[in-house]
Amino acid sequence: MTANATHRPTSAALGGPAASSAGLALRSATKRYGAETVFTDLDLTVDNGSFTVLVGPSGCGKSTCLRALAGLEALDAGQVLIDGVDVTRLPARARGLSMVFQDFALYPHMTVEQNVTFALRLQARHSRRGAGPDRAEIRRRCAEALTLLELDGLEQRRPAELSGGQRQRTALARAIVRRPRAFLMDEPLSNLDAQLRGQTRTQLARLHRRLGTTFLYVTHDQVEAMSMATRLVVLNRGEIVQAGAPEDVYERPVDTFVARFIGSPPMNLATASVTGRGDVSGDGLSGRIEAAGAAGQVTIGWRPAVATSDSTPGVDVTGRVDVVENVGEDRLVTALTPGGTAFAALLKPGTHPGVGAEITVRVPASGLHVFDHRTGRRLPAPG
Numbered sequence: 001m002t003a004n005a006t007h008r009p010t011s012a013a014l015g016g017p018a019a020s021s022a023g024l025a026l027r028s029a030t031k032r033y034g035a036e037t038v039f040t041d042l043d044l045t046v047d048n049g050s051f052t053v054l055v056g057p058s059g060c061g062k063s064t065c066l067r068a069l070a071g072l073e074a075l076d077a078g079q080v081l082i083d084g085v086d087v088t089r090l091p092a093r094a095r096g097l098s099m100v101f102q103d104f105a106l107y108p109h110m111t112v113e114q115n116v117t118f119a120l121r122l123q124a125r126h127s128r129r130g131a132g133p134d135r136a137e138i139r140r141r142c143a144e145a146l147t148l149l150e151l152d153g154l155e156q157r158r159p160a161e162l163s164g165g166q167r168q169r170t171a172l173a174r175a176i177v178r179r180p181r182a183f184l185m186d187e188p189l190s191n192l193d194a195q196l197r198g199q200t201r202t203q204l205a206r207l208h209r210r211l212g213t214t215f216l217y218v219t220h221d222q223v224e225a226m227s228m229a230t231r232l233v234v235l236n237r238g239e240i241v242q243a244g245a246p247e248d249v250y251e252r253p254v255d256t257f258v259a260r261f262i263g264s265p266p267m268n269l270a271t272a273s274v275t276g277r278g279d280v281s282g283d284g285l286s287g288r289i290e291a292a293g294a295a296g297q298v299t300i301g302w303r304p305a306v307a308t309s310d311s312t313p314g315v316d317v318t319g320r321v322d323v324v325e326n327v328g329e330d331r332l333v334t335a336l337t338p339g340g341t342a343f344a345a346l347l348k349p350g351t352h353p354g355v356g357a358e359i360t361v362r363v364p365a366s367g368l369h370v371f372d373h374r375t376g377r378r379l380p381a382p383g
Ligand SMILES: Nc1ncnc2c1ncn2[C@@H]1O[C@H](COP(=O)(O)OP(=O)(O)OP(=O)(O)O)[C@@H](O)[C@H]1O
Pocket: 033, 036, 038, 056, 057, 058, 059, 060, 061, 062, 063, 064, 065, 219, 220
């Protein structure tokens, strides 16, 4: 649904064409529901103009962060800042933000046009001193938003006469016409089928580029997160585990949680022993790494796609093929080491090991991640 967090905006940021994008932040934020603490002392920064995606497993507190920023939930402690200004006590409608939720919540009896312009019409009716948009302005903004979201020609349809994607785009148009300082989106694509989700992701990324406004997007789907974010924030159990450019998070996960959570299929992890010289041995593993401070037991990680069968130096992983899946031209093979640890390998076309066959994949040194076996924290880069 599109929450009308800003029915009667009080800030200039919402009213006129000069409305500007803003950065958002939670500072030392604590939120509890009864005996349950969702987060304590949390600092979250959403840079102005960024497409920040807050990603993490179900129940880690993503929606609560979003709702606290929007003013739909009060914090127990800490502050909400918009462009550095403390808005903790400002009601939702005065924050100049627009929310888009997963269930669209369009008014079923209204046409697309009426749904999209609803908040503006309300604003015009209630605003004193003529500060709200006039009719011509409302029509103009509506036409602009409908064109941007490829909804031209559907103005007079009711939600029941729209496809799921068109409904979601109407909800987005409704958020856009209000010229918010930031868009807050809570899993807005989860009710769409896979193909439509893919298309809408592309449209959202394009929309962000065109509008240049801050987007804060919540999802538990890391593929969605990776494909749209300019900045990724990984949350786990109410704590920010890692934040950065999506490719940095993917290439240098700070711990085994992020390593497994970001990337599809997930990173393989295995326990290994390393000598001071860097010789690696373990269940189905042998080779060499160079990782400062890595002597002893470590957790080794590698992505299924980095496995090669050539002679690049690195670590060999041996197992018996358990499952073979066709993924486009490649084969995704799941194999079991002698000790029964599963690992995945994305094999190139032409490599067709059958179930039960023994395979050895070479993980090049550049594709190895080494983590502290006890804490799961990343150790200095090998090689
Ligand atoms: N209104 C509420 N009353 C009580 N507990 C709540 C309320 N809203 C959320 N919680 C709890 O707070 C925790 C965080 O919830 P939140 O919705 O922020 O998680 P999330 O990361 O967005 O999860 P999901 O991906 O499943 O939507 C959960 O344990 C949830 O059960």
